[in-house]
Amino acid sequence: MTTLQLFSPSGVIPQPAQVRLAAQRLKSLGFEVHIDEAALKRCQRFAGDDDIRLAAIHRVAHAAPSVAMATRGGYGLTRLLDRIEWKRLSRSVEQGTRWVGYSDFTALHLGLLAHSGATSWAGPTAMEDFGRPVERGGPDDVTVSCFTEAMSGTLEAVGFRTDTGFDGLGLRGTLWGGNLTMLNSLLGTPHFPKVRQGILFLEDVNEHPYRVERQLLQLLQAGVLQQQRAILLGHFSDWRPSPLDRGFTMKTVWSHLRSQLRVPVLTGLPFGHVPTRVTLPVGARVSLFVQGREAFVQW
Amino acid sequence: MTTLQLFSPSGVIPQPAQVRLAAQRLKSLGFEVHIDEAALKRCQRFAGDDDIRLAAIHRVAHAAPSVAMATRGGYGLTRLLDRIEWKRLSRSVEQGTRWVGYSDFTALHLGLLAHSGATSWAGPTAMEDFGRPVERGGPDDVTVSCFTEAMSGTLEAVGFRTDTGFDGLGLRGTLWGGNLTMLNSLLGTPHFPKVRQGILFLEDVNEHPYRVERQLLQLLQAGVLQQQRAILLGHFSDWRPSPLDRGFTMKTVWSHLRSQLRVPVLTGLPFGHVPTRVTLPVGARVSLFVQGREAFVQW
Numbered sequence: 045m046t047t048l049q050l051f052s053p054s055g056v057i058p059q060p061a062q063v064r065l066a067a068q069r070l071k072s073l074g075f076e077v078h079i080d081e082a083a084l085k086r087c088q089r090f091a092g093d094d095d096i097r098l099a100a101i102h103r104v105a106h107a108a109p110s111v112a113m114a115t116r117g118g119y120g121l122t123r124l125l126d127r128i129e130w131k132r133l134s135r136s137v138e139q140g141t142r143w144v145g146y147s148d149f150t151a152l153h154l155g156l157l158a159h160s161g162a163t164s165w166a167g168p169t170a171m172e173d174f175g176r177p178v179e180r181g182g183p184d185d186v187t188v189s190c191f192t193e194a195m196s197g198t199l200e201a202v203g204f205r206t207d208t209g210f211d212g213l214g215l216r217g218t219l220w221g222g223n224l225t226m227l228n229s230l231l232g233t234p235h236f237p238k239v240r241q242g243i244l245f246l247e248d249v250n251e252h253p254y255r256v257e258r259q260l261l262q263l264l265q266a267g268v269l270q271q272q273r274a275i276l277l278g279h280f281s282d283w284r285p286s287p288l289d290r291g292f293t294m295k296t297v298w299s300h301l302r303s304q305l306r307v308p309v310l311t312g313l314p315f316g317h318v319p320t321r322v323t324l325p326v327g328a329r330v331s332l333f334v335q336g337r338e339a340f341v342q343w
Numbered sequence: 344m345t346t347l348q349l350f351s352p353s354g355v356i357p358q359p360a361q362v363r364l365a366a367q368r369l370k371s372l373g374f375e376v377h378i379d380e381a382a383l384k385r386c387q388r389f390a391g392d393d394d395i396r397l398a399a400i401h402r403v404a405h406a407a408p409s410v411a412m413a414t415r416g417g418y419g420l421t422r423l424l425d426r427i428e429w430k431r432l433s434r435s436v437e438q439g440t441r442w443v444g445y446s447d448f449t450a451l452h453l454g455l456l457a458h459s460g461a462t463s464w465a466g467p468t469a470m471e472d473f474g475r476p477v478e479r480g481g482p483d484d485v486t487v488s489c490f491t492e493a494m495s496g497t498l499e500a501v502g503f504r505t506d507t508g509f510d511g512l513g514l515r516g517t518l519w520g521g522n523l524t525m526l527n528s529l530l531g532t533p534h535f536p537k538v539r540q541g542i543l544f545l546e547d548v549n550e551h552p553y554r555v556e557r558q559l560l561q562l563l564q565a566g567v568l569q570q571q572r573a574i575l576l577g578h579f580s581d582w583r584p585s586p587l588d589r590g591f592t593m594k595t596v597w598s599h600l601r602s603q604l605r606v607p608v609l610t611g612l613p614f615g616h617v618p619t620r621v622t623l624p625v626g627a628r629v630s631l632f633v634q635g636r637e638a639f640v641q642w
Binding site for chain 2: 055056058086088089090118119122123125126229230231232233234235236254257258259261262265266268286287288289290291292296300
């Protein structure tokens with residue numbers, strides 16, 4: 045029996061019906077779904093105050109379900125980082141729990157990796173993926189199948205079309221990363237994992253290219269990017285051009301980054317604030333290889 | 344004779360007439376104004392490519408005018424930080440140059456402080472302050488008089504109305520800070536100054552309170568805020584509320600910060616992306632004292 049708990053470590057759930065719909069859909073996929081008692085709490089923009097959300101995380105860790113999935117992202121984990129008992133979470137991972145989410149949840153993935161080395165999963169959330177209404181297309185097929193296969197342990201790789209120029213590339217390293225803004229919000233703190241020879245994947249939303257570049261250059265100036273074996277770029281979506289850009293685009297950023305860094309920078313990873321999002325093991329040892337323009341991340 | 348050079352280390356100047364207007368107005372205040380040869384260059388969103396902007400900074404440092412003022416902020420200094428020859432800049436400071444700007448220029452203030460300990464000045468820029476058209480009210484009187492007095496060395500303190508509860512406060516420390524996003528963009532890099540027992544001032548623009556809070560908590564988790572003697576908050580302007588806020592405002596952020604920190608946090612500093620902006624010495628040893636609700640920063 046694959047048990048799955050939905051809990052809310054970050055933002056408030058504006059429409060509880062979406063979480064119930066997500067629970068139904070996850071049930072029909074074969075999961076035994078439990079909605080945490082505090083999942084629908086409200087406190088300003090948070091799903092309950094800090095104590096409530098922290099208790100929910102620890103409660104889920106204690107229950108150690110097969111899957112612990114965030115209802116949504118938003119903002120909230122930053123407030124809890126210094127208080128999370130990471131040992132409790134890593135113990136649940138040892139018991140088989142797969143912690144799943146993205147966006148704000150990047151703080152949990154990376155904090156867990158920094159404090160315990162345990163693996164967790166970058167993937168869907170209840171509200172944004174399984175709760176998406178039929179009118180908006182419902183859950184994305186690739187997202188759903190990738191998630192269910194990853195949770196059952198049958199998924200062992202994801203593939204995607206990348207840039208030319210990397211044919212024959214093959215390397216191994218620790219896969220880590222997630223949302224760029226969240227990753228950078230941990231720099232200088234004890235919650236930032238020190239990963240050397242890693243494969244770093246990044247995505248972001250609502251961030252103008254100049255802000256994405258500034259964050260990437262911070263990672264460069266902090267010595268983080270140079271220590272990686274590869275950088276995988278997902279979607280950087282929903283930003284608005286400015287009249288001052290005059291040709292400065294996300295492509296300019298990738299090209300500037302490549303001019304400053306010898307590490308291969310591959311675009312095209314299907315991950316980000318977009319409907320089609322693969323499920324990836326954060327903290328796992330993986331292989332990256334490229335055949336022609338097809339890239340594969342295998343674990 | 345007080346010489347003043349205008350130069351462009353960051354964003355492109357969309358309307359050169361504004362820089363010329365700023366130069367005229369600065370002349371009428373008694374400055375001998377020189378516009379750097381590359382100040383109006385254009386390369387995408389930058390005032391010339393990286394080499395051009397870097398050369399301009401070094402050229403101004405070599406000329407060592409009384410005042411070296413940025414034409415505007417924007418984005419661009421981040422790209423140059425690893426290449427700026429900080430010794431050249433600190434030598435100009437020894438010769439009497441006061442480097443002035445704000446926003447993106449925070450990177451120069453803090454990089455200079457980190458690498459050399461030299462003092463520079465948070466204050467107006469040519470375009471945003473002295474270039475403001477008459478239709479938009481022209482230059483702000485307080486900004487202008489504060490700047491001219493600071494540059495002539497006659498200004499020795501700025502005062503502002505702050506919160507209740509700090510009457511009688513008196514302490515000394517190194518004044519540092521500027522734009523919060525820029526300050527945080529240096530965390531983890533060699534350009535972040537290690538200031539202990541300092542007086543940290545902060546402002547930001549277009550940043551939602553949850554993003555301001557996330558950045559402040561990063562400074563807290565990185566151990567920076569606890570090492571200060573006081574935090575001075577300027578204006579946090581032009582952010583848009585979200586329907587999800589449900590009562591979460593900038594005041595919530597200040598109150599959460601105060602609940603996490605024993606260091607006094609004072610609001611009301613007239614600094615930020617607003618017309619009235621005082622000129623402050625970054626890196627100088629200052630006194631902070633409060634009488635009733637009137638706070639003073641004295642150097």
